[in-house]
Amino acid sequence: MGRLINTLRARMIAVVLATHAALVPLLYLGVSTIVQEGYIELFVNPIRSYSRLVADELENASAADFDHHAAELLDSVLLSGQVQFAQIVDGPRTLQGTVATAPFPDNRSDDFRFGDQGDSVYLISHTVKRPGGSVVLRLGFDEGPTLQRVQTAKRRVLAAMLIFTAVSIAVSIWLSAMISRPMRRLREAAQRIARGDVQARIQVHSSISEVQELNHHLEHMRHELVGSNERLMTEMGERAASEAKRLDLERRLLHRERIATIGTLAGGVAHEFNNIMTPILLYSQAALREQTADSRLARDLTRIVAAAQRARNLVQGILTFSREMDAKRAEVFSVRPTIEEALDLLRAIVPANIDISFQAAGWRELRVFGDPSLLHQVVINLCTNSYQAMRPNAGRLWLTLGSVEEAPDGSAANEAGYVLLEVSDTGHGMEPQVLEHIFDPFFTTRDVGEGTGLGLSVVHGIVTSMGGTIAVDSTVGVGTRVRICLPAAQQAVSRGVVDGMHSGG
Amino acid sequence: MECGVLLSIRRLIWVIFFGLLTVNAGAGSRTLVLVVRADSKLVDLDSLAVRKLFLGLPVLVNGSPLHPVRNRSDADLDPIFLQEIVAMSQSAYDRQTLIGVNRQGWLRPTEATSVGELLNQLYADPNAVSFMWLTDVAHNPKVRVIRVLWGD
Numbered sequence: 001m002g003r004l005i006n007t008l009r010a011r012m013i014a015v016v017l018a019t020h021a022a023l024v025p026l027l028y029l030g031v032s033t034i035v036q037e038g039y040i041e042l043f044v045n046p047i048r049s050y051s052r053l054v055a056d057e058l059e060n061a062s063a064a065d066f067d068h069h070a071a072e073l074l075d076s077v078l079l080s081g082q083v084q085f086a087q088i089v090d091g092p093r094t095l096q097g098t099v100a101t102a103p104f105p106d107n108r109s110d111d112f113r114f115g116d117q118g119d120s121v122y123l124i125s126h127t128v129k130r131p132g133g134s135v136v137l138r139l140g141f142d143e144g145p146t147l148q149r150v151q152t153a154k155r156r157v158l159a160a161m162l163i164f165t166a167v168s169i170a171v172s173i174w175l176s177a178m179i180s181r182p183m184r185r186l187r188e189a190a191q192r193i194a195r196g197d198v199q200a201r202i203q204v205h206s207s208i209s210e211v212q213e214l215n216h217h218l219e220h221m222r223h224e225l226v227g228s229n230e231r232l233m234t235e236m237g238e239r240a241a242s243e244a245k246r247l248d249l250e251r252r253l254l255h256r257e258r259i260a261t262i263g264t265l266a267g268g269v270a271h272e273f274n275n276i277m278t279p280i281l282l283y284s285q286a287a288l289r290e291q292t293a294d295s296r297l298a299r300d301l302t303r304i305v306a307a308a309q310r311a312r313n314l315v316q317g318i319l320t321f322s323r324e325m326d327a328k329r330a331e332v333f334s335v336r337p338t339i340e341e342a343l344d345l346l347r348a349i350v351p352a353n354i355d356i357s358f359q360a361a362g363w364r365e366l367r368v369f370g371d372p373s374l375l376h377q378v379v380i381n382l383c384t385n386s387y388q389a390m391r392p393n394a395g396r397l398w399l400t401l402g403s404v405e406e407a408p409d410g411s412a413a414n415e416a417g418y419v420l421l422e423v424s425d426t427g428h429g430m431e432p433q434v435l436e437h438i439f440d441p442f443f444t445t446r447d448v449g450e451g452t453g454l455g456l457s458v459v460h461g462i463v464t465s466m467g468g469t470i471a472v473d474s475t476v477g478v479g480t481r482v483r484i485c486l487p488a489a490q491q492a493v494s495r496g497v498v499d500g501m502h503s504g505g
Numbered sequence: 506m507e508c509g510v511l512l513s514i515r516r517l518i519w520v521i522f523f524g525l526l527t528v529n530a531g532a533g534s535r536t537l538v539l540v541v542r543a544d545s546k547l548v549d550l551d552s553l554a555v556r557k558l559f560l561g562l563p564v565l566v567n568g569s570p571l572h573p574v575r576n577r578s579d580a581d582l583d584p585i586f587l588q589e590i591v592a593m594s595q596s597a598y599d600r601q602t603l604i605g606v607n608r609q610g611w612l613r614p615t616e617a618t619s620v621g622e623l624l625n626q627l628y629a630d631p632n633a634v635s636f637m638w639l640t641d642v643a644h645n646p647k648v649r650v651i652r653v654l655w656g657d
Contacts, residue, residue, distance in 0.1 A: 045594040052592030056552055109657060112584030124588060127653050129551075134653055 389427025
């Protein structure tokens, strides 16, 4: 109820009602008085003049036949229709006209104001001088018609005032609706904005300039809000992307550190193991040379030498993983021939139901710096893993070679760009927890005796030693894709620079 | 000689008449009379001349203009003046006098707000004409009644 009273419409109507309640009665009284005075003026002024004229006529009447003239004059006055009563008082004698009238009111004094004595008669007396003395002319005028006109006029004024009040209230209702309707729409728009719905454009049509300005400002505010929201969303998206990138980098850094730690440890062990294996191998070979080929000892020594060779190869793999490779063979070489050479070798050993394809993008010769045999080994290892993942079913193995301007991991830019080698297969794929450990030395999902678990570790070591990066995407049941990104090499690279760049480990 | 006798008889009749009116006034009725200074040459004025005089029109008697003085010493006199002397409403009287002053160059009647002031004006001007209650002038030898204007 209170809310209803406090509305603009209710207040406007209340103000109009209060104003009319205060002013309309005063206005009515004022107008009624003016109208009444006008009618009275129209009544009084003519009858005073008229009665004076009659008195003058009587005064000028001949004395010879005064009574006859007086009677005629009174009849004439009564027949004029304006006079209700007429008589001439001449001492004790009273003269009347011959026209019948209502009895003259007795002991009636003169009226000097309209409606003086409340009997609807306005009585005027004039003392008329006659040669033989004075007579008094008394005329009574009917106030009734004028009273009736005054009452009718007052009623009309009252009706006009009531109509005026009703029209004013209707206009105030219409005006308040004109103002409150757009205000209500603006309020609803503001509420929508408060709820977060800032997309709908605010368009409130009104001829009131204040409402138009309010609409304009509100729309401007909404527009600013939309812009702020968009900026905020963009910033939030950028922050989320940045955070994801940071987490990825952190994860990769941790992984790299872990691999590096393992590599250092494995490299140390491999060195010591190599030192142990070298005399075993040398003395076994020396002892073997002193024995005849078909002796039992020679067969045993041959087995020792073979085992020592396998151990040495294993140690070489570990050293490769830990980047303890020999940098003396590093050079700038073309990638494509190396890959094609490795694929030729692979086609001989890969089952026929595995489709192998290679595609090199562009015409430009792509070169990298490193040991070509190591890249050869990378391709062999990756393709071997791929076709083993597809066994015994048929499948597809494809390699693509291209170049990119920036490294996928966002590492420092290389002026010559990067060479991107992708090895993809339609094998069984790997689960995320397996992907976490694929570069760990001796980590394998194969049965015992089927692999050493050094294949991807060696690949990782080679790629890292060439200054590149390696990333693996895999989906169980779909396949795996390995992306190797190597810094492209300029044509002429000095040996000193080469040694300095990739001889660490 | 004959005229002088007739004039004396006429004056006697007036005195008797006014005496009777005075008696009536003493009994409670009021009479409004037109008055001039006692030695004024003005003998009589008809109602039309009185009306002209108090509307501001020039009225000459023996070549001299009369000077109307409106008596406003009593509030009851105003409506009687308007009804019996000028025979019009207040607004019509105001309008007529204003028109006369502005268009014709007539003079508005001077006004006296007390009986004393009125009498002083009458004493001072032999051409001054005014109206008074008969009771106010009945025993005043310096003032002469020339006409009965209204009686209650």
